[in-house]
Amino acid sequence: MNTKRKALSIFLPLLMILSALLCACTSGTAISYAPDTQDTPGESIAAFSFLYFSDTQADPEAGDYSSVGELIADAVALGESPALAIFGGDTVDDGGDASEWAVFWQALGASLDGMATAAVAGNHDSHALLASQFDYPHTAPAGQGDGFFYSFDMGGVHFLMLDSNIMGAGRQQDIDWLREDLESSAASSADWRIAVLHHPLWPVVANPKDEVRAETMREHFLPLLEAGGVDLVLCGHQHVYTRTLPMSGDGASADGAGIVQLMAASGAKQSYILGDTAYVAADAQAPVYLRVEADESALTVVAYDESHSPIDTYTIQKPSE
Numbered sequence: 001m002n003t004k005r006k007a008l009s010i011f012l013p014l015l016m017i018l019s020a021l022l023c024a025c026t027s028g029t030a031i032s033y034a035p036d037t038q039d040t041p042g043e044s045i046a047a048f049s050f051l052y053f054s055d056t057q058a059d060p061e062a063g064d065y066s067s068v069g070e071l072i073a074d075a076v077a078l079g080e081s082p083a084l085a086i087f088g089g090d091t092v093d094d095g096g097d098a099s100e101w102a103v104f105w106q107a108l109g110a111s112l113d114g115m116a117t118a119a120v121a122g123n124h125d126s127h128a129l130l131a132s133q134f135d136y137p138h139t140a141p142a143g144q145g146d147g148f149f150y151s152f153d154m155g156g157v158h159f160l161m162l163d164s165n166i167m168g169a170g171r172q173q174d175i176d177w178l179r180e181d182l183e184s185s186a187a188s189s190a191d192w193r194i195a196v197l198h199h200p201l202w203p204v205v206a207n208p209k210d211e212v213r214a215e216t217m218r219e220h221f222l223p224l225l226e227a228g229g230v231d232l233v234l235c236g237h238q239h240v241y242t243r244t245l246p247m248s249g250d251g252a253s254a255d256g257a258g259i260v261q262l263m264a265a266s267g268a269k270q271s272y273i274l275g276d277t278a279y280v281a282a283d284a285q286a287p288v289y290l291r292v293e294a295d296e297s298a299l300t301v302v303a304y305d306e307s308h309s310p311i312d313t314y315t316i317q318k319p320s321e
Contacts, residue, residue, distance in 0.1 A: 048155025054236025089122025
């Protein structure tokens with residue numbers, strides 16, 4: 001399934017010279033989300049697990065992906081056979097540079113062989129190149145071009161992969177796409193619904209630009225996520241690990257019911273300084289990655305630091321019928 005990634009590790013010197021050819025022919029893997037590679041909507045697989053990484057880009061001055069490559073390889077090895085790896089945007093520092101993608105995959109080696117992969121777009125990403133690096137089903141809404149809005153189902157989980165770069169504009173076509181997806185049989189019959197986007201709905205680092213974007217996303221998209229029964233939001237961008245309290249509107253839910261947002265930062269860039277945010281329930285310095293396990297009754301997220309020690313655990317239990 002991942003022969004193209006293997007080719008990157010073997011022919012990296014040539015790929016660095018022929019970056020245009022790399023973009024067209026040899027980057028990433030290409031499995032499709034056809035019926036034989038997806039779960040039947042609503043079907044549950046016991047102890048399905050996946051890994052979540054975000055902002056894995058190297059420090060731009062160093063350009064070295066060896067540490068994140070080692071982090072990901074060890075996370076997979078220790079992860080009790082995860083079926084999927086999700087990247088929450090800004091996977092590399094210059095997502096429009098095919099040669100940098102080659103360096104990234106060289107650092108990862110064969111660590112993701114046998115696993116499905118998925119990614120959302122970050123502010124450092126190029127849509128065209130990003131789609132060629134991961135298992136992307138190409139189900140963006142009509143007129144979206146290469147925009148990164150898509151969904152897929154695996155292990156009883158319905159994943160909503162959202163493009164927060166575009167969500168900041170509050171476009172009607174994107175709002176309509178999300179509403180229609182959440183009303184689909186795949187979403188409504190899933191055991192769990194997880195939304196993945198790069199920029200946070202609830203920022204944890206003081207940044208006026210991020211605040212404005214988040215306000216727009218909460219105004220136009222959060223009501224749909226809430227009405228659609230989304231259980232969890234995974235994000236990145238602000239280069240720190242945080243888990244929020246259950247959220248509703250602009251802050252923590254008064255009754256404890258709401259959507260929890262987890263932010264991961266898995267790369268070599270320095271952690272940002274956490275703001276004075278009352279809705280943060282747990283935090284840690286980067287790098288951090290997540291392992292998420294889902295079955296019919298519970299969704300459990302464990303955050304790990306760079307030494308692969310668990311630093312935070314959060315579990316959602318299904319209400320007993």
